[in-house]
Amino acid sequence: MDIIEIELKKSMEEEGCPICRLVEKFEKEEIETILYEHPNDPEVRKAFQKSLGLCPRHAWKTLKLALSNPLLGPHGISVIYEDVLKWYLKGGQSTEECFLCKLSSEKEETLLESFSERLPSLIESYEKSPSILCRRHYEEILNRISDEKLKEKLSQIQRRKLERLLKRLESFVDTFDYRVERRPSEKERRALAETIEFFSGREVGPECRERRREKKWPLKLR
Structure with a gap:
C-alpha cells in the first residue's frame, strides 16, 4: 500500500465525498502556504497578476482564512493584492485563470x-x-x-x-x-x-x- 492509497483510504473514514475532502484539504494548505511563506515571492505575485487576483470563491476563502488565523493575519494577502492593484492601474490585464x-x-x-x-x-x-x-x-x-x-x-x-x-x-x-x-x-x-x-x-x-x-x-x- 503506497502513501496515496493510505491517503485515499483515510479520506473515506468520514461521511461525504473523499475526493472533495482531499481537494478541500489541499486548497487550505495551499492558501496557508501562500499567506505564510510566499507574499513576497516574485513567481506567486506574477501568477496573481496574470489572473488579476483570485476567483471570487478562492479570494473570499483566502481572506476568511487569513482573518480567522492569528498566525497568518491579513498582511500577506494585503501585500499580494497591493501588487495586483498596482499592476491593474498600470494597464495589466487578466490573461490566465485563477492561480488556486x-x-x-x-x-x-x-x-x-x-x-x-x-x-x-x-x-x-x-x-x-x-x-x-x-x-x-x-x-x-x-x-x-x-x-x-x-x-x-x-x-x-x-x-x-x-x-x-x-x-x-x-x-x-x-x-x-x-x-x-x-x-x-x-x-x-x-x-x-x-x-x-x-x-x-x-x-x-x-x-x-x-x-x-x-x-x-x-x-x-x-
Whole structure:
C-alpha cells in the first residue's frame, strides 16, 4: 500500500465525498502556504497578476482564512493584492485563470486518476466506509474504468450507499410531522447535508467548469 492509497483510504473514514475532502484539504494548505511563506515571492505575485487576483470563491476563502488565523493575519494577502492593484492601474490585464483554481484542478485530476487506478484495492474499503463519492466525482471515476465488472461493482455499491442515505433522509423528514414525538438522530440530521454534497459536491476545485460541461456524463446509475 503506497502513501496515496493510505491517503485515499483515510479520506473515506468520514461521511461525504473523499475526493472533495482531499481537494478541500489541499486548497487550505495551499492558501496557508501562500499567506505564510510566499507574499513576497516574485513567481506567486506574477501568477496573481496574470489572473488579476483570485476567483471570487478562492479570494473570499483566502481572506476568511487569513482573518480567522492569528498566525497568518491579513498582511500577506494585503501585500499580494497591493501588487495586483498596482499592476491593474498600470494597464495589466487578466490573461490566465485563477492561480488556486489551476492548482486545485491539477490536484483533483491526480486524485481521480489515483482513485481509479487503485480502485481494485480500494473498493472494499469504500464499500464499508460511511463516505459517498459526490455525483460528479463518481461519474468521473466511472468514465475512467475500463473493467466492466469493476464498473458494475462500484455502481452497485454506490446505489446501496444512496439507498441507505435516502432512508435516513426520509426518517429525518418524518420527524417534522407533528404526530412524531421523537427527535431526529445525529445521522438523520446529517442526511440532508450529505445529500446536497452528493449532488453538488463541496465548494472546492476550479471555478471554471466549461471543460466539464462539454463531457457527456452517464445520467443514472448503471
